[in-house]
Amino acid sequence: MVLPSADAPLGVxxxxxxxxxxxxxxxxxxxxESIIYLGDTARVPYGTRSASTxxxxxxxxxxxxxxxxxKALVIACNTVSAVAVDVLRAELDMPVIGVxxxxxxxxVSAARAEADRTGGPxxxxxxxxxxxxxxxxxxxxxxxxxxxRFEVIGQPAPLLVPLVEEGWLEGPVPELAVRKYVExxxxxxxxxxxxxxxxxxxxxxxxxxxxxxLMGRPAPVVDSAAxxxxxxxxxxxxxxxxxxxxxxxxxxxxLVTDQPAGFQKAADLFLGQHTPEVEQIDLSxx
Amino acid sequence: MVLPSADAPLGVxxxxxxxxxxxxxxxxxxxxESIIYLGDTARVPYGTRSASTxxxxxxxxxxxxxxxxxKALVIACNTVSAVAVDVLRAELDMPVIGVxxxxxxxxVSAARAEADRTGGPxxxxxxxxxxxxxxxxxxxxxxxxxxxRFEVIGQPAPLLVPLVEEGWLEGPVPELAVRKYVExxxxxxxxxxxxxxxxxxxxxxxxxxxxxxLMGRPAPVVDSAAxxxxxxxxxxxxxxxxxxxxxxxxxxxxLVTDQPAGFQKAADLFLGQHTPEVEQIDLSxx
Numbered sequence: 001m002v003l004p005s006a007d008a009p010l011g012v013x014x015x016x017x018x019x020x021x022x023x024x025x026x027x028x029x030x031x032x033e034s035i036i037y038l039g040d041t042a043r044v045p046y047g048t049r050s051a052s053t054x055x056x057x058x059x060x061x062x063x064x065x066x067x068x069x070x071k072a073l074v075i076a077c078n079t080v081s082a083v084a085v086d087v088l089r090a091e092l093d094m095p096v097i098g099v100x101x102x103x104x105x106x107x108v109s110a111a112r113a114e115a116d117r118t119g120g121p122x123x124x125x126x127x128x129x130x131x132x133x134x135x136x137x138x139x140x141x142x143x144x145x146x147x148x149r150f151e152v153i154g155q156p157a158p159l160l161v162p163l164v165e166e167g168w169l170e171g172p173v174p175e176l177a178v179r180k181y182v183e184x185x186x187x188x189x190x191x192x193x194x195x196x197x198x199x200x201x202x203x204x205x206x207x208x209x210x211x212x213x214l215m216g217r218p219a220p221v222v223d224s225a226a227x228x229x230x231x232x233x234x235x236x237x238x239x240x241x242x243x244x245x246x247x248x249x250x251x252x253x254x255l256v257t258d259q260p261a262g263f264q265k266a267a268d269l270f271l272g273q274h275t276p277e278v279e280q281i282d283l284s285x286x
Numbered sequence: 287m288v289l290p291s292a293d294a295p296l297g298v299x300x301x302x303x304x305x306x307x308x309x310x311x312x313x314x315x316x317x318x319e320s321i322i323y324l325g326d327t328a329r330v331p332y333g334t335r336s337a338s339t340x341x342x343x344x345x346x347x348x349x350x351x352x353x354x355x356x357k358a359l360v361i362a363c364n365t366v367s368a369v370a371v372d373v374l375r376a377e378l379d380m381p382v383i384g385v386x387x388x389x390x391x392x393x394v395s396a397a398r399a400e401a402d403r404t405g406g407p408x409x410x411x412x413x414x415x416x417x418x419x420x421x422x423x424x425x426x427x428x429x430x431x432x433x434x435r436f437e438v439i440g441q442p443a444p445l446l447v448p449l450v451e452e453g454w455l456e457g458p459v460p461e462l463a464v465r466k467y468v469e470x471x472x473x474x475x476x477x478x479x480x481x482x483x484x485x486x487x488x489x490x491x492x493x494x495x496x497x498x499x500l501m502g503r504p505a506p507v508v509d510s511a512a513x514x515x516x517x518x519x520x521x522x523x524x525x526x527x528x529x530x531x532x533x534x535x536x537x538x539x540x541l542v543t544d545q546p547a548g549f550q551k552a553a554d555l556f557l558g559q560h561t562p563e564v565e566q567i568d569l570s571x572x
């Protein structure tokens with residue numbers, strides 16, 4: 001691997017808006033890094049597509065970012081991370097970080113902590129995600145690589161992304177939708193919960209509220225976006241490729257493949273700050 | 287225009303599953319017609335995409351069907367009909383039927399009937415649809431071509447497609463979602479309601495229930511899918527290109543661009559019958 005330049009930006013991509021929750025966390029964990037974000041809004045959502053289609057889309061997103069000289073690639077989408085991270089790692093000459101690995105690590109830590117607290121066996125790890133992420137079994141594979149002591153149960157939650165994109169984050173409709181999905185996990189013994197889609201952090205207060213109502217106590221909730229940002233900070237430090245802090249805060253550049261105006265309007269909610277200008281690029285020939 | 291062969295199939299396309307509600311109505315209105323249906327599941331949903339992207343996708347769908355020798359093209363998607371029907375009509379040498387025109391005609395008839403019933407002015411026409419359909423203003427344009435006496439109000443309803451695809455058709459969550467969208471239309475004086483997306487007929491009982499609760503009487507609800515099937519029957523008859531009834535019932539062939547197994551599983555609900563085998567085709571180079 002060629003040693004990447006510390007001054008180069010991080011490349012982050014997602015099928016659309018959701019990955020901005022990872023950017024939001026990165027702005028806190030590695031504030032001096034510049035970031036180029038690509039949202040493939042012309043082909044969103046990836047969550048319902050086949051693995052081969054997602055891999056094809058992921059390759060074209062990665063190509064755009066590597067051509068812009070990024071030093072590392074963050075796949076800020078659970079669906080892509082679940083099916084394409086190994087392919088991109090094999091093909092690219094730079095660090096490739098998905099959200100599933102750090103999310104699974106954090107879930108195992110939370111399950112261990114629960115076991116320590118109760119003195120019993122670790123609770124099952126319940127993962128909420130898109131159909132694509134859950135069908136891939138990626139969280140289970142990662143967790144089994146750590147230890148076979150832990151059990152993962154996946155629950156597709158297809159209504160949560162549209163609820164977030166509609167900005168419908170609290171009240172009876174999101175609560176009933178979350179309850180429907182979470183009850184399935186509780187029925188089979190889940191005691192640690194993973195937000196296995198980068199849209200879900202915006203529903204975290206509602207998810208925690210529903211879990212509290214159903215369990216009678218606060219439940220451990222793991223956010224794959226936050227876990228990934230923490231992991232990226234470590235990786236840049238360990239690899240000695242972190243940006244020079246003396247140059248000030250990093251820049252944020254946003255690219256989309258369709259609907260830049262709609263993206264910009266919705267992005268504030270995900271990013272937790274005012275969204276800079278959004279540039280549209282064309283991936284149609286990829 | 288070259289006179290098309292009466293024995294040729296009808297071509298029907300949509301971004302995914304929704305157009306099957308049009309096929310379902312066509313199987314009743316023109317049972318002797320063979321149908322080739324294309325669901326562009328690799329690029330679904332179209333409803334959130336820009337007009338130029340939708341036109342590009344529509345061209346590639348139309349190309350597949352015309353190459354298979356269809357005698358007429360039915361655009362079984364409100365979003366595509368809203369932005370691409372004129373383009374395809376100009377480019378193709380066969381009848382091209384969208385769902386917006388027949389839907390708008392039926393809405394005007396319903397508004398006229400309401401005016402006759404009450405003796406007052408016609409009520410406003412409220413259209414529920416995707417963001418793309420509503421942003422296009424296509425229903426309003428069609429209605430204004432008939433008469434400026436009628437007023438159209440559009441309401442984007444982005445949660446209804448995911449609810450239908452999740453099979454969550456009744457109970458508090460779909461009722462609250464429908465109520466949220468319908469209340470906006472009632473507030474501005476709508477009295478006739480158009481199901482401006484081919485997914486929505488499956489929510490019709492819930493939509494009618496909510497309207498009854500809010501209005502205290504049954505409300506006129508117009509289904510663009512049913513209106514289109516009736517229009518196609520007239521067009522084939524008038525053009526003398528209807529299939530020969532002596533050959534028995536027409537065949538149904540289903541093509542998709544991704545996830546044939548998932549499509550087949552979900553299609554029964556939309557089609558109202560057992561779904562035949564689904565063939566996957568590749569549009570990636572289009």
